[in-house]
Amino acid sequence: MCGICCVVSLSRRPVDNWLLKEGVLHSLRRRGPDSSRQLIKSILHPPYQCLFSGHVLHLRGLLTPQPLEDPMTGNVLLWNGEIFSGIHMEAEENDAQVLFRHLCSCGSQLDVLSVLSSIQGPWSFVFYQASRHRLWFGRDCFGRRSLLWQFNGDRDGALALSSVSAAPETGNPWQEVPAAGIFTMDLKVCAASQSVVLTFHPWRSSSSEDGTEEATAGVQNLVLKDLPHDVPLEVNKGHLVVTAVVPLNTKPPEVPEESRSPDCAGSVADIGILRRFLADPLKKKLAHQFIDVLSGAVKQRVLYVVRDTNRLGGETSEATLRRAHVAVLFSGGIDSVLLARLADRHVPLDEPIDLLNVAFADPNQVGQNNPARQRNKQKRQLPRSEHFNGDRETSDPLSCFNVPDRITGRTGLEELKALSPSRTWNFVEINVTLEELKARRRQQISHLVYPLDTVLDDSIGCAVWFASRGEGLITNQGGPKPYKSPAKVVLTGIGADEQLAGYSRHRVCFKRYGFEGLNKELQMELGRISSRNLGRDDRVIGDHGKEARFPFLDEAVVSFLNSLPVWEKADLTLPRGIGEKLLLRLAATELSLTASSVLPKRAMQFGSRIAKLESGNEIASDKCLRLQSGSAEDFSTQEKLL
Numbered sequence: 003m004c005g006i007c008c009v010v011s012l013s014r015r016p017v018d019n020w021l022l023k024e025g026v027l028h029s030l031r032r033r034g035p036d037s038s039r040q041l042i043k044s045i046l047h048p049p050y051q052c053l054f055s056g057h058v059l060h061l062r063g064l065l066t067p068q069p070l071e072d073p074m075t076g077n078v079l080l081w082n083g084e085i086f087s088g089i090h091m092e093a094e095e096n097d098a099q100v101l102f103r104h105l106c107s108c109g110s111q112l113d114v115l116s117v118l119s120s121i122q123g124p125w126s127f128v129f130y131q132a133s134r135h136r137l138w139f140g141r142d143c144f145g146r147r148s149l150l151w152q153f154n155g156d157r158d159g160a161l162a163l164s165s166v167s168a169a170p171e172t173g174n175p176w177q178e179v180p181a182a183g184i185f186t187m188d189l190k191v192c193a194a195s196q197s198v199v200l201t202f203h204p205w206r207s208s209s210s211e212d213g214t215e216e217a218t219a220g221v222q223n224l225v226l227k228d229l230p231h232d233v234p235l236e237v238n239k240g241h242l243v244v245t246a247v248v249p250l251n252t253k254p255p256e257v258p259e260e261s262r263s264p265d266c267a268g269s270v271a272d273i274g275i276l277r278r279f280l281a282d283p284l285k286k287k288l289a290h291q292f293i294d295v296l297s298g299a300v301k302q303r304v305l306y307v308v309r310d311t312n313r314l315g316g317e318t319s320e321a322t323l324r325r326a327h328v329a330v331l332f333s334g335g336i337d338s339v340l341l342a343r344l345a346d347r348h349v350p351l352d353e354p355i356d357l358l359n360v361a362f363a364d365p366n367q368v369g370q371n372n373p374a375r376q377r378n379k380q381k382r383q384l385p386r387s388e389h390f391n392g393d394r395e396t397s398d399p400l401s402c403f404n405v406p407d408r409i410t411g412r413t414g415l416e417e418l419k420a421l422s423p424s425r426t427w428n429f430v431e432i433n434v435t436l437e438e439l440k441a442r443r444r445q446q447i448s449h450l451v452y453p454l455d456t457v458l459d460d461s462i463g464c465a466v467w468f469a470s471r472g473e474g475l476i477t478n479q480g481g482p483k484p485y486k487s488p489a490k491v492v493l494t495g496i497g498a499d500e501q502l503a504g505y506s507r508h509r510v511c512f513k514r515y516g517f518e519g520l521n522k523e524l525q526m527e528l529g530r531i532s533s534r535n536l537g538r539d540d541r542v543i544g545d546h547g548k549e550a551r552f553p554f555l556d557e558a559v560v561s562f563l564n565s566l567p568v569w570e571k572a573d574l575t576l577p578r579g580i581g582e583k584l585l586l587r588l589a590a591t592e593l594s595l596t597a598s599s600v601l602p603k604r605a606m607q608f609g610s611r612i613a614k615l616e617s618g619n620e621i622a623s624d625k626c627l628r629l630q631s632g633s634a635e636d637f638s639t640q641e642k643l644l
Contacts, residue, residue: 003549004068005030005057006080006149007164008128010137012193014049025168027055029449033165033544036060037067041078043130048193052130052137056080059547061490062306063096070102076132077106082147082165083125084549086302086556088246089117097123105129111186114138115203115241118184122246122557126179128163137187139163143205143244144555145181145532148540150453152176153198153230160198161187166541168449176453180225181532184242199234203242207249248561250525251568273600275580276591288570289588292562293344296589299556300344300493304328307491309353326428329356329489329548331469333609334410336583337495339417339598340590341553345493346422354426356487357418359411360469361403362434362612400482403433407609414598421594430487432474436615439464448629450541458622460629461607462535463542466494470543470550490548496535497554500527501563502583503572504603509582512574521568528560578602 007030031038034057041054056068061084070079085097089104101121108114114131124146129138141149152162152174167176179185183204192199202225222237229235279285307327328349332338342357349355408431415429443464451463472487499505503512503520511523536552543550553559563571566585573581579602580587590599607613613620616628 003033003059003061003084003147003544004080004082005033005165005544006068006082006126006128007053007055008080008137008139008162009053010161010187010189010192010198011051011053012049012160012196012198013051014046025449026164026166029166029168029545030055030057030164032547034058035547036065039067039069041069041071043076043078043132045135045189045193048135048190050135050189050193052078052189054078054080054128054130059490059544059549061308061549063094063099063308066096066098068098070098072102072106075106076130077102078130078132079105080128081125082149083121083127083142084123084306084551085121085125086306087122087558088120101127105131111238112241115184115243119243119245124552124555126165135189137189138184139179139187140184141179141181141532143181143247144528144552144560145178145536146540146550146552146555148537148544149179150176150537151179153233160192165544166450167452177228178453178533178537180228181536182225197232199236200229201236201238203238205242205244206239207244207247246557246561248564250521250528250564251566252521272580273591273596275576276587276599279584279588280591285588286592288566288585289592292585292589293592295558295562296340296553296556297344297347299553299559300341301348302556303493303551303553304345304348304491309350324350324353326354326356326487326489328353328491328493329358329430329470329472329487331466331492331494332357332359332411332414332429333407333604333606334359334412334414334598334601335407335495335604335609336586336590336595336598336601337498337554339414339595340586340593341493341495342414342418342427343421343590343593343595344553346418346425351424354428356428356430356472356489357411357415358430358432358469358472358487358492359408359474360432360434360465360610361405361408362439362465362610362615363402363436364405364611364614400431400433403431405609405611406604407606407611410601410604410609417595417597426478428476428478428485428487430472430474430476430485431482432468432472434468434612439468439612439615442467443628446545447542450545451538451629454538455625455629456622457620457624457626458607459538460626461612461622463538465606465610465612466539467542467545470548471546472548492543492548492550494539494543494550494552495554496539496552497528497531497560498583498586499603500524500531501554501560501571502586503568503574504583506603508572509574517568520572520574524568531555 037058039056043052054069058068068080079102081098081101085091085101089100091097091100104117105114108117124142126141126147126149127139141147148165150164150167154160154174183202186201226235309327328345330338330342342355345355415427418427447464447467451459470492474485475482476485501524503524508520508523512520540550571585573584575581579600582603587599
């Protein structure tokens with residue numbers, strides 16, 4: 003993974019480093035701590051300049067500084083991604099070098115688009131094709147890597163592209179580059195007109211011709227919506243093909259009798275229901291097919307990482323263990339437990355796996371300074387418990403962190419330990435106070451979440467930032483000890499809910515519109531995941547010099563799930579903890595994850611209790627003033643502003 007940045011100037015004057023002086027360079031270096039380099043390409047006729055800044059996190063092959071430059075052609079590449087398949091690579095090769103060779107050998111525009119179409123894995127990139135004075139940039143079709151753009155008609159830097167930004171108090175806003183296709187910029191044309199002109203190559207499915215015109219027009223309108231009015235957009239459709247992903251199955255919603263659920267009227271979530279499903283040979287076959295394809299995705303993501311064979315320093319037996327290279331964002335929910343179970347198949351057995359479990363101090367368990375508690379006390383008398391007596395904490399200072407995700411996380415840990423007792427499972431208890439949350443949001447997190455700005459973005463962005471930092475306590479032997487996860491690869495379960503109907507809104511949709519409506523809802527979910535989730539999470543996790551990897555969004559996994567009719571993936575006539583993500587629960591049951599298989603969906607912001615820490619009265623889609631101000635103002639102050 004890398005932090006990449008490119009500034010295009012349509013001027014003969016030396017390119018201004020204004021962008022890198024505005025806090026962006028610091029964030030880029032945090033993403034890529036292993037190598038930093040800068041390159042400027044200046045062309046007099048026509049007059050333009052491009053500044054390239056690359057910052058590398060070394061994960062595979064030989065350490066390869068960026069930007070890459072070909073001395074023969076003058077081409078330049080900035081690459082933030084992983085090639086897991088689609089382009090042949092030897093195990094010891096660096097994917098940026100391999101891709102650069104392919105791009106430099108391209109003789110035409112169609113050749114470049116063909117190379118980009120073939121890549122399987124997450125990526126964003128900037129490629130300067132010197133012979134044609136053309137700049138290419140964009141993200142993969144799911145948008146698994148962040149790339150932002152900023153248009154600056156009032157500065158020499160006409161266009162800026164960057165993995166991260168500094169949220170400006172004034173001036174032109176940053177926005178995420180749409181993951182709907184690849185963009186090109188003919189620098190000769192732009193220099194002649196002294197304005198930015200873009201060509202857009204939208205993604206299309208290799209096997210979907212019907213409705214292409216309508217779909218392309220819709221995508222074009224979405225892109226135009228976020229562009230300045232003075233930036234023309236030309237569309238070159240049909241050549242950028244998503245060859246690796248099967249289109250979503252849209253069979254008529256008449257569910258065949260053999261696919262209907264067993265009689266579960268009035269049932270609650272129980273492992274026995276899942277076992278009755280698995281008595282059906284077809285269900286069992288689908289569960290094993292899903293296990294196989296998801297296991298393959300996890301394997302690629304846990305093996306493609308440079309492993310440090312040095313053992314941790316110190317003289318205690320515990321310190322002689324190898325350091326962890328893989329971590330899982332671990333709530334104890336079915337998605338994270340299943341990923342950990344499959345990672346156990348492929349990570350060397352003598353290597354620990356870090357389970358990162360984040361908790362925010364329960365407002366009902368902390369002192370008088372919590373603003374949410376101040377308001378709640380006016381409404382009702384706080385309940386007393388064995389952990390809490392009036393306004394005084396008990397002798398256990400960590401009891402306030404016993405939030406729902408901490409409890410299910412420990413249960414999931416026990417399941418994993420029972421199934422793989424030879425593995426060292428580092429259950430990292432990451433405890434966050436209100437004071438630290440405010441400070442870190444102001445100093446770093448608000449700029450990483452930007453340009454997203456809702457209450458939900460604040461909750462998820464902060465929770466993921468603290469979780470992926472990996473600083474907490476572990477209790478492998480004896481009492482709790484401070485620990486910081488050294489793992490550079492962080493597995494996350496994003497994509498499971500969006501494809502397998504895991505959210506409560508999916509039940510509402512199904513109740514109103516049936517399987518046909520649910521199918522359309524899932525299609526929409528996957529289409530907007532780049533703008534709602536992935537860019538933000540990539541920026542937040544990457545800030546620690548770690549790489550987010552998304553097994554549920556592997557091309558083979560998405561293709562397999564897309565190939566199935568919706569009723570094979572979810573049955574929302576069944577109770578919570580069974581019907582949503584049904585196929586995933588059947589797979590988990592087959593892997594002997596009995597307790598985790600029937601846990602109902604619980605959103606991270608509620609399971610970690612961050613949503614209750616500062617206010618219980620906010621709506622997820624509202625603008626978050628804490629992010630907009632970039633400050634640590636408490637919610638009571640924000641209420642006054644409203």
